[in-house]
Amino acid sequence: MSETNQGGCGGDCSCSGGGSGGFDRRTVLKGVGATLGVAAFAKAMAPLTEWKDSTSVDEFLQMHYRELDKDQLAAVMKRLEDETKADYGADVSISDVKAQKGVKFGYALNLSVCVGCRRCAKACHEENNHDRASGNSYIRVLEMTKGSMDMEHGNADYNHAVPKSDKFYMPVQCQQCENPPCVDVCPVEATWKEDDGIVVVDYNWCIGCRYCEAACPYHARRFNWNKPEIPKEEINPDQSYLSNRIRPQGVMEKCTFCLHRTRKGKMPACLEVCPTGARVFGNLLDPNSEIRKVLAQKRVFVLKEELGTRPNFFYFFD
Amino acid sequence: MSNHSEDNMKPDQPHSASFHATSYGKFLRIAFRLATTGSWTFYVWMIFLTCVALVGANAWAIQVRDGMIRTAMTDHVSWGLYIANFTFLVGLAAGGVMMVIPAYIYKDEDMHDTVIIGELLAIASIVMCLMFVIADLGRPDRFWHMLPLVGKFNWPISMLTWDVIVLNGYLLLNLHICGYLLYKRFIGEKPNPKWYVPFVFISIAWAISIHTVTAFLYCGLGGRPFWNSALLAPRFLATAFCAGPAFIILVLQLIQRLTSMHVGKGAVKTLVSIMRITILINLLMLVSELFTEFYTGGAHAEAAIYMYFGHNGMNALVPWVWTSAIFVVIATVLLLRPNVYQHTKTLTVACILIFIGVWIEKGMGLIIPGFIPSTLHEWVEYVPSAIEWKVSAGIWAAGLLVYTVLLKVAIPIFTDRVRGDS
């Protein structure tokens, strides 16, 4: 930013035809400098070439899930299966299960019964092909003090025989809100609410800005801080595009009520593993479903109701 | 730009396209030469910035390759140093335009001389903002998903899309205004007000909008009580309008010392009065916010208590936030000194203190406590990793590089030492 105070046009700028020797040396030096600069820049950016191997042109050009027709989606899922084989050595089948008409999923959890054993969190980890090192799970179980519903008095990191007599336990996962703040904030529509109420993420469209993670009031969203690492034999081969397929690095993911299971009529993994039967799952549109009976017969509440997110995940005591 | 030289200029006149083609080519050529030629100090400065920028580029490349695991961010504190810097720089960009308001609305002649310095700062800041956003993305390769038509743009629902629009619009506005004024000056003509005055007025409103929209990014999140305050946007503006002028005063002093450009005393005087007011408004708002938090107590106050006093031995933010508070208070006192604009040293110290204080307040002091405690009230701390520091330093260096080049080109043209017709 220094402009030397010599007379003439532009001081020492070369147009004034100053000393020709200085002019030459300067040009040479500039040339060397520029070459060095470019070389240094190439060297600095070299890690990107290694990263390029883990992504592909097809992936780069892939369109949004909702814009793919049947054949394109089939091709994408085939490619993802091949990539899983190449990267992890596992044979998996990736499908695309659509939402079923007349179905809207609801989940209820009986806080009187939950003992806080965290088996649901573990089952989630295994079912959904989470990165092993991160110990990731869509469920976080809070140990709460009796006499308070305030999560400030909760603690997820307990390690003693449960249930403790002065505590109760509250597993929290995605509430599949009716009015999900995480969907509103996404700048690229990479996450949306499906007709059966499940909020999903297109892992191949997400840009990884993590705005949804900041917007979610329930700590339900997770980011893939690195490329997930899972031993071949531990990979759950029953996968779907919108739920438990192995996620790419650098994108958001979340609980989908195991839609690869539940859209085929099955129960979610966290429910099946629950040793105390604290969980009730079903179709909110079916008046005879268990979940509707919970709503009718129990005094249920939702978390952070004051935020207006209107969860489809209900808690009750009995 | 002195009044003397303005009189020498020809009035705006129509030209053929071929005239513009040649003279604009010449303009670019000379701009390039101006940007790459200078004293040894200039070269040392540029090489230094380039080196830091390269270190940052390398750190970023490693982060992209290995994943964001190289940062210290977690699912609990999912934004960190990058977004902190981004927020501050949006403010700096908005603050740069504070010079424009008196210059064009009050017809303050002294400010006319220096307006371009502020607008160039806005350009450099926005460039840095965009770089910080890209550094924060988990998948920078998918940036095109945001482009209208080819990608999907969740407008108007997502505040982030608003931010993308206003930031890029602001960049274009300032590029146009600066480019037009410089080019006209270069070909020795008076700029036609029709072609820039409307844009100047738009850019004033736009400057307010960029920071308001950025505040809305945070205060619209109901799940984050620390951010969910209506006072956030006004506080953003108040801090922006003291950090921006503070930086510009420092730059003006450097320009005064290093170049032949004349900086009118009136310009600094106006900027100081702006700072005096905005910093007091900011302090008032800070105090009323803290009163509400601490006197009410409860869940809302948890984050503020953590930030100022720590929580169960976790106190990563305490030194930061107290530094900020002390710096801002000292600077306020210094600025209250009568005729402070005549006391260069006091003014410099005050400006540096304000700049650092606001950088912390609008950066680490704003973003991090939004995540601590988490929405499930878990306590996970955040201390930036080496990679994050390197990338941030690199982006700052790149931004200063851009700003230096812009000033290097603009000042000789504006002081009429480089003219296309000579």
Add this chain to the structure above:
Amino acid sequence: MANKQNAGRLVIAIAILMIGGIITVLFTSYIIDEQEREEYEIYEDGIQTTWTPGEAQFEVEINRPTGVPMVDSGKKNYDGEAVMVRCNTCHDSKEMNLLVTSSSQLKDFHQGLVFNHGELSCLSCHNADNYETLRRSDGQVIAFQNVMELCGQCHGPRMRDYKSGLHGGMVGHWDLQRGGRKRNNCIDCHDPHAPAYPQVMPVFPPKVRAGKTVKTETNH
């Protein structure tokens, strides 16, 4: 310097800008609001819409005890397996001691049995006429396979919840048109002699991210 006229111009400029901004914001929030209202209505209708699930194609199967309970004799056979004996092996000839009031008084095969089930005595559930069956308080004899009927006589509300599907673990399908379901029986989870669910060690400690753990709150 700023004279009155300029100040007036400033005020007008700012006013125009602000009005423009307010209109934009209002317009946007209206659009967003509109969208949310629509969703809300769908939801409200949705919850009232009756969904006819069609005939259930599969059954809900409730686990049952496989047969009469056996007691460990404490002896091993030639293969090293525990020798289990049926109740009637002893009780055919041996009457029970009606004076026993707590589990610590139990002897022989019953020694060590933990009993913690309210004020009940052995014969509240067991049938003194035939130890391989149970007996309800109204005297009706119940096979061990139908133990839930016995539990239900006292635990009415719990039984009602169970019948509604609100209590008890299960695996299988929520949609009985596409698959069956298996439900737990009371004694799958509850020891009839000490029905409170026992304490267990939690599995799978939570992490924050690879290489990071949560700092525990110590004061709770």
